Amino acid sequence: xxxxxxxxxxxxxxxxxxxxxxxxxxxxxxxxxxxxxxxxxxxxxxxxxxxxxxxxxxxxxxxxxxxxxxxxxxxxxxxxxxxxxxxxxxxxxxxxxxxxxxxxxxxxxxxxxxxxxxxxxxxxxxxxxxxxxxxxxxxxxxxxxxxxxxxxxxxxxxxxxxxxxxxxxxxxxxxxxxxxxxxxxxxxxxxxxxxxxxxxxxxxxxxxxxxxxxxxxxxxxxxxxxxxxxxxxxxxx
Numbered sequence: 001x002x003x004x005x006x007x008x009x010x011x012x013x014x015x016x017x018x019x020x021x022x023x024x025x026x027x028x029x030x031x032x033x034x035x036x037x038x039x040x041x042x043x044x045x046x047x048x049x050x051x052x053x054x055x056x057x058x059x060x061x062x063x064x065x066x067x068x069x070x071x072x073x074x075x076x077x078x079x080x081x082x083x084x085x086x087x088x089x090x091x092x093x094x095x096x097x098x099x100x101x102x103x104x105x106x107x108x109x110x111x112x113x114x115x116x117x118x119x120x121x122x123x124x125x126x127x128x129x130x131x132x133x134x135x136x137x138x139x140x141x142x143x144x145x146x147x148x149x150x151x152x153x154x155x156x157x158x159x160x161x162x163x164x165x166x167x168x169x170x171x172x173x174x175x176x177x178x179x180x181x182x183x184x185x186x187x188x189x190x191x192x193x194x195x196x197x198x199x200x201x202x203x204x205x206x207x208x209x210x211x212x213x214x215x216x217x218x219x220x221x222x223x224x225x226x227x228x229x230x231x232x233x234x235x236x237x
Contacts, residue, residue: 002230003027003072005112007056007105008079009049010037012180013120013173016219017076017226022048024227031056031065032079041180057101062108072112074230077105078120080150087146098149099156106160106168116167118229119157122150123174123215132213136172169229171222178219 004021008014009030014037021028022045030042033055042049054061056079081087081097102119109117126134127141142148157168197204 001025001027002074003029004074004076004230005029005031005072005108006076006078007031007101008037008077008120009051010034010039010041011078012037012041013176013219013222014076014078015041015180016178017078017223018042018049019045020223020227031062036081055101056104056108057096059104059107062104063111066108066112069112072109072114074116074118075105075109075112075114076118076120076226076230077102079105080120082122082146084124084144084146087144087149091145094145095149098146099152102153102156106156106166109166110160110164114166116169116230117157117160118226119153119168119170121154121170121172122147123172125151125154125172169232171225171229173222174215174217176217176219176222180219 004026006014006018006021006028009018009028010032014030014032018028018030028045028049030049030051031054032051033053035055039046039051042051052065054065056062056077079097079101081090081094087094087098106117123134124144124147125140125142126138127143127147129138129141131138140147140151142151154170157170160166161168193205196202
């Protein structure tokens with residue numbers, strides 16, 4: 001049994017991850033400020049987890065919460081303000097959450113002597129590329145503030161691995177969908193929009209000529225990858 005912190009654990013991906021980690025009998029701590037996720041998403045496991053309510057981007061608040069915590073085995077850093085549109089509309093606010101939040105999470109991992117730090121990045125860091133399919137070897141070409149913020153997080157992870165010997169793995173998620181995904185509000189997922197249109201018998205909204213392609217990943221496949229990353233004995237920092 002491992003001792004694990006999940007930031008953003010009340011969100012879409014986080015809540016699905018926590019349910020799987022609980023099934024594996026791990027000791028789980030959820031760090032969330034509930035700005036996006038809800039406690040309801042964790043109803044099934046509330047009696048089996050511990051919730052630490054705070055904002056991961058607030059260094060002093062986080063360090064105070066964890067001052068007598070002891071060591072940790074793993075930290076999953078999923079907390080973020082997602083969506084490209086939101087980052088364009090609110091670049092400073094999303095930078096604070098997505099970049100400063102990642103920096104504080106890395107400092108927390110260092111303080112608690114984490115064995116591994118697992119970071120939720122985004123396929124948006126690739127941006128426009130001349131070739132498909134995409135490869136991890138491609139040079140990132142972010143096209144919007146959200147993509148830039150996620151790439152900065154990756155660079156911080158790489159630097160903390162080099163400077164502080166913190167074992168880090170970054171996962172570039174591709175358009176995640178599945179149970180618990182956001183279905184309401186201004187920043188709901190395109191998959192949710194399409195499901196609504198199908199249910200209403202409306203045509204799907206397609207931009208451009210309709211010849212473009214896009215990858216979608218079921219959340220349970222994401223969870224399988226995240227757990228495999230945790231269990232991996234060695235990683236390329």
